[in-house]
Amino acid sequence: MASAIRWGILSTGKISHDFVTAVRSLAPEENQKVTAVAARQLEKAQEFAKCHNIEKAYGSYPELIADGDIDVVYVGSVNPTHYELVKQLLEAGRAVLCEKPLCINVRQTQELVALARERDTFLMEAVWTRCFPSVRRMMEELKAGTIGEVKHIAATFGIYTPENNRVRTKATGGGTALDLGVYCAQLTNLVMDNQSWSRLRTLGHLNNEGCDLSLSTSVTYPGRELATLVTHCEVAMECAAVITGTKGIMKLLPPFHAPTDLVLPSGTVSYPVPPSFPGAQYNFENSAGLQYEALHVAECLRKGLKESPLMSLYDTIRTAEMVEAMRKSAGVEYPEDDFHFDSSTPSFNQDCCM
Amino acid sequence: MASAIRWGILSTGKISHDFVTAVRSLAPEENQKVTAVAARQLEKAQEFAKCHNIEKAYGSYPELIADGDIDVVYVGSVNPTHYELVKQLLEAGRAVLCEKPLCINVRQTQELVALARERDTFLMEAVWTRCFPSVRRMMEELKAGTIGEVKHIAATFGIYTPENNRVRTKATGGGTALDLGVYCAQLTNLVMDNQSWSRLRTLGHLNNEGCDLSLSTSVTYPGRELATLVTHCEVAMECAAVITGTKGIMKLLPPFHAPTDLVLPSGTVSYPVPPSFPGAQYNFENSAGLQYEALHVAECLRKGLKESPLMSLYDTIRTAEMVEAMRKSAGVEYPEDDFHFDSSTPSFNQDCCM
Numbered sequence: 001m002a003s004a005i006r007w008g009i010l011s012t013g014k015i016s017h018d019f020v021t022a023v024r025s026l027a028p029e030e031n032q033k034v035t036a037v038a039a040r041q042l043e044k045a046q047e048f049a050k051c052h053n054i055e056k057a058y059g060s061y062p063e064l065i066a067d068g069d070i071d072v073v074y075v076g077s078v079n080p081t082h083y084e085l086v087k088q089l090l091e092a093g094r095a096v097l098c099e100k101p102l103c104i105n106v107r108q109t110q111e112l113v114a115l116a117r118e119r120d121t122f123l124m125e126a127v128w129t130r131c132f133p134s135v136r137r138m139m140e141e142l143k144a145g146t147i148g149e150v151k152h153i154a155a156t157f158g159i160y161t162p163e164n165n166r167v168r169t170k171a172t173g174g175g176t177a178l179d180l181g182v183y184c185a186q187l188t189n190l191v192m193d194n195q196s197w198s199r200l201r202t203l204g205h206l207n208n209e210g211c212d213l214s215l216s217t218s219v220t221y222p223g224r225e226l227a228t229l230v231t232h233c234e235v236a237m238e239c240a241a242v243i244t245g246t247k248g249i250m251k252l253l254p255p256f257h258a259p260t261d262l263v264l265p266s267g268t269v270s271y272p273v274p275p276s277f278p279g280a281q282y283n284f285e286n287s288a289g290l291q292y293e294a295l296h297v298a299e300c301l302r303k304g305l306k307e308s309p310l311m312s313l314y315d316t317i318r319t320a321e322m323v324e325a326m327r328k329s330a331g332v333e334y335p336e337d338d339f340h341f342d343s344s345t346p347s348f349n350q351d352c353c354m
Numbered sequence: 355m356a357s358a359i360r361w362g363i364l365s366t367g368k369i370s371h372d373f374v375t376a377v378r379s380l381a382p383e384e385n386q387k388v389t390a391v392a393a394r395q396l397e398k399a400q401e402f403a404k405c406h407n408i409e410k411a412y413g414s415y416p417e418l419i420a421d422g423d424i425d426v427v428y429v430g431s432v433n434p435t436h437y438e439l440v441k442q443l444l445e446a447g448r449a450v451l452c453e454k455p456l457c458i459n460v461r462q463t464q465e466l467v468a469l470a471r472e473r474d475t476f477l478m479e480a481v482w483t484r485c486f487p488s489v490r491r492m493m494e495e496l497k498a499g500t501i502g503e504v505k506h507i508a509a510t511f512g513i514y515t516p517e518n519n520r521v522r523t524k525a526t527g528g529g530t531a532l533d534l535g536v537y538c539a540q541l542t543n544l545v546m547d548n549q550s551w552s553r554l555r556t557l558g559h560l561n562n563e564g565c566d567l568s569l570s571t572s573v574t575y576p577g578r579e580l581a582t583l584v585t586h587c588e589v590a591m592e593c594a595a596v597i598t599g600t601k602g603i604m605k606l607l608p609p610f611h612a613p614t615d616l617v618l619p620s621g622t623v624s625y626p627v628p629p630s631f632p633g634a635q636y637n638f639e640n641s642a643g644l645q646y647e648a649l650h651v652a653e654c655l656r657k658g659l660k661e662s663p664l665m666s667l668y669d670t671i672r673t674a675e676m677v678e679a680m681r682k683s684a685g686v687e688y689p690e691d692d693f694h695f696d697s698s699t700p701s702f703n704q705d706c707c708m
Contacts, residue, residue, distance in 0.1 A: 151589040152512065152568070158598065201555045203572035204580060214506070216582040218557035218570035226558065228570040228584050235505040235598045238605075244512065244589045251592075 002031050005298045008070035008094075009037040010061055010085055012048040014283040015099060016076035020052045022290035025276035032298055038064035061085060065092050072122065072301060075099060078166060079173025080336070083108045086123070090115045095122035097297050100182045101323060102316055104173055104336040109320040113313045122306050123313060124297060127186050130310040131292035133271040134262040135190075138243075138250060141264060142191065147245030153191050153227040154244075155184035157257060158214075158237025167233045168211050173334065175212040176204075176231035177326045183257040184229035185322035186315070187241050188219065194318045197221050202329035204231075212332045219322075229326075258286035356385050359652045362424035362448075363391040364415055364439055366402040368637040369453060370430035374406045376644035379630035386652055392418035415439060419446050426476065426655060429453060432520060433527025434690070437462045440477070444469045449476035451651050454536045455677060456670055458527055458690040463674040467667045476660050477667060478651060481540050484664040485646035487625040488616040489544075492597075492604060495618060496545065501599030507545050507581040508598075509538035511611060512568075512591025521587045522565050527688065529565040530558075530585035531680045537611040538583035539676035540669065541595050542573065548672045551575050556683035558585075566686045573676075583680075612640035 007023060009016050020034050034054050039045040042059025049057035058064045064073070065088050072095040075085055083103045089096045090112065102125040103109040116123035129135055142150070157180040166172040167179050197219045204215035213234050219227040230237070241256040242249060248265035261270050273288040282288060300308055307313050327333070331341050361377060363370050374388050389409050393399035396413025403411035412418045418427070419442050427443055429436060429452040437457045443450045444466065456479040457463040470477035483489055496504070511534040520526040521533050551573045558569035567588050573581040584591070595610040596603060602619035615624050627642040636642060654662055661667050681687070685695050 152584065152586060152591065154510070154584070156508070158506070199557055201557050201572065203553055203555050203574045205574060205578045213578070214580050216572035216574075216580055218555065218572060220557045220559060220570075224559045224567070224588070226568050226570055226584075226586070228582060230506065230508070230580075230582050232506060232580070232598070234578070235600055236603075237506065237598050238596055238603060242592055244586070244591050246589055249590075249592060 001029055002298070003302060004071070005032040005301060006035040006069065006071045007033065008064050008067060008073040009034060010064060010073060010075045011077035012037060012039045012044050013076055013078070016048070016074070018282045018284055018287035019074055019076060019290050019294070020054075021276065021280050021282060022288060023294050024052065025274070025280055025288065026291055026294060030295065030298065032294060036064055036067055036070055062088070065089055065094065071095060072097060072297060079178055080104060080171070083112065083336070086112050087115060090119050090121050090123065093119060093121055095301060097124050097126050097293070099126045101125070101178050101320065103320065104178065104334045106317070106320045106324045107338060108336060109317055113317060116306070116313065120306055122301060124300070124308040125311055125316040125319075126293060127182070127311045127319070128290055128293040129183060129186065129257050129259070130190065131296045132259055132289055133292070134252060134259045134269070137269060137271070138252065138262055139190065141250060142243070146248070146264060147243065147250050148247030150191060150225055150243055150245050152225070152244040153188050153241070155187050155227075155241040155256065156230040156237050157183050157239050158230065158232030158235055159239075160236045161233045165233075168207055168213065170209045170211055170334070175327070175332055176215055176233050177212055177323050177330070177332060180231040180233070181215065181229065181323050181326050182319055184231060185326070186311070186319045187256070188227045188229065189315060189318045189322060191243055192221060192225060194315065195221055200322070200325045200329060202326045204330045206330070206332060210332060212327070212330055215326055215330055217326050217329070255285050258289050260286065355383055356652070357656060358425070359386045359655060360389040360423065360425045361387065362418050362421060362427040363388060364418060364427060364429045365431035366391060366393045366398050367430055367432075370428070371402070372636045372638055372641035373428055373430060373644050373648070374408075375630065375634050375636060376642060377648050378406065379628070379634055379642065380645055380648060384649065384652065386648060390418055390421055390424055416442070419443055419448065425449060426451060426651060433532055434458060434525070437466065437690070440466050441469060444473050444475050444477065447473060447475055449655060451478050451480050451647070453480045455479070455532050455674065457674065458532065458688045460671070460674045460678045461692060462690060463671055467671060470660070470667065474660055476655060478654070478662040479665055479670040479673075480647060481536070481665045481673070482644055482647040483537060483540065483611050483613070484544065485650045486613055486643055487646070488606060488613045488623070491623060491625070492606065492616050493544070495604060496597070500602065500618060501597065501604050502601030504545060504579055504597055504599050506579070506598040507542050507595070509541050509581075509595040509610065510584040510591050511537050511593050512584065512586030512589055513593075514590045515587045519587075522561060522567065524563045524565055524688070529681070529686055530569055530587050531566055531677050531684070531686060534585040534587070535569065535571075535583065535677050535680050536673060538585060539680070540665070540673045541610070542581045542583065543669060543672045543676065545597055546575060546579060546581075548669065549575055554676070554679045554683060556680045558684045560684070560686060564686060566681070566684055569680055569684055571680050571683070609639050612643050614640065
């Protein structure tokens with residue numbers, strides 16, 4: 001049997017629930033286990049631990065960070081907390097899988113990446129999309145020239161979130177760019193092999209506190225490639241990704257961020273998400289596919305890798321750059337940012353050039 | 355039987371061929387006939403007349419314009435010729451159906467619209483899309499609130515055209531905005547009831563002579579509606595239009611500019627194009643649907659209307675405004691334009707506000 005992978009979980013939110021459910025659904029021979037969970041309130045951690053049969057429950061994050069009997073920590077807390085938590089984890093020498101977006105902006109992202117490299121510690125942004133077999137197949141087909149030269153990438157991600165939801169609130173790092181745009185950006189960067197874009201323009205609607213409720217982004221590349229990315233949190237959209245090439249079209253059917261079906265010129269290939277343990281319940285669509293991510297991280301750790309080959313730290317920086325460019329173009333800022341918009345001037349009507 | 359409608363045809367290109375084939379496919383009781391055709395070369399007109407069993411063939415446009423025994427003239431010539439030909443037709447008091455785009459820019463469009471009103475003469479831009487039963491059904495469903503409030507409109511139109519094609523050549527009024535963008539713009543304006551947009555931004559790729567080969571456009575509206583329009587002439591795309599509302603999604607399946615299938619939340623409704631005469635052949639997809647347009651124009655003329663209620667002259671101006679805004683934002687100009695870009699400055703990195 002493979003060496004044991006012991007997971008620690010920071011935060012007991014919906015996505016942490018799904019991730020732990022996925023890990024618990026892995027076959028016994030995968031030898032992965034969640035051994036500890038931490039929340040800011042002990043009761044919440046204990047409740048989560050009881051629900052998921054987890055040995056240790058901590059009432060503060062530092063306790064889990066200090067726990068040396070953990071192989072890798074999953075960070076599932078809200079966006080603005082990632083930077084500080086991951087920093088502390090890396091400084092403690094812990095391997096980390098952190099939910100996307102890794103950070104609020106590029107500066108923070110670069111800092112964490114530098115720290116991970118300095119400490120020679122595993123760090124991966126939890127872009128689980130890239131671990132799906134349909135996406136890996138898509139990349140194989142792209143490399144094989146199945147659709148010729150790519151000319152256009154379209155990625156649309158719209159989900160309805162109610163008023164006062166985390167996604168619509170600045171203090172929780174809301175906005176569609178950070179939450180949904182990261183999926184569109186990582187796909188574009190994946191297909192474009194992280195090439196630098198020529199220009200990027202975004203328009204959208206912001207709510208009163210400056211969170212972007214919707215964005216429509218155009219990106220051009222020097223080789224005449226074009227990308228069109230749309231995010232929305234006021235309506236559920238057809239969340240598909242369409243890649244158009246000179247010889248045909250490939251499409252990741254909805255939900256493209258966790259896709260089971262890939263349409264090729266020759267027809268549709270399906271990779272259903274793996275089964276889960278009896279009675280397993282998930283909060284989000286296709287969350288059983290988080291098993292792919294857990295398997296991938298375990299493989300990286302067992303091989304002694306410090307970065308994921310599917311979502312490298314360079315990939316993370318490039319994705320953060322595109323998301324930040326969207327935000328800049330649309331006039332969306334956070335307290336963590338170096339740049340700030342004067343709302344009385346249309347200063348954010350800018351192109352974001354690489 | 356309804357009163358006779360006698361068509362004159364200016365230009366013998368592919369779209370004229372399709373339009374005449376559609377008119378010839380109408381049932382005899384519709385009482386529509388093509389009675390004259392004109393080309394710049396008599397042989398071409400004669401060949402076309404022979405092919406389509408047309409009585410009169412003229413070797414110059416002015417001869418047809420002067421022919422008083424015609425009820426309505428169809429203009430199927432290349433884009434830069436529309437303005438002058440329609441002007442002469444209107445001055446001669448002729449009813450006109452002119453291929454889209456009516457003109458190269460807003461100024462010319464406004465001029466022709468004013469002239470048509472001054473002369474009290476029928477003028478319609480040949481936006482045949484709006485005559486399709488699927489589109490009329492879509493509008494009924496939108497008005498009935500089937501998908502609630504509209505939040506996003508996506509329209510994608512990409513067709514492959516070879517190098518040196520009319521669409522890639524400035525002298526023939528090429529560029530995807532004028533040829534394909536007009537379809538995306540008219541759909542957006544139709545759904546948005548011609549509301550003024552707040553901002554519009556476009557990025558795309560221009561060829562050496564400044565024709566836009568691809569464009570990606572974002573449009574915002576004061577009511578938080580958003581539109582995303584993509585045009586491309588280097589690759590065939592999935593040419594669909596997707597309208598997302600607070601209660602669901604409606605979709606015009608490809609080809610959305612001549613659509614037979616409308617996806618509603620309750621399922622797909624289909625309106626196959628009408629049959630054509632035995633052996634009828636068309637150059638373009640679903641051109642048999644040009645029959646809807648011919649029927650609509652005949653109905654307008656028989657009612658004594660001077661504008662189409664489906665594609666009014668106001669609709670034509672609004673569409674021209676959006677197409678021109680796309681062009682301005684992307685830096686595409688024509689000799690006919692009042693504005694000109696200095697290629698050494700990024701002056702065209704502008705928002706186009708209404």
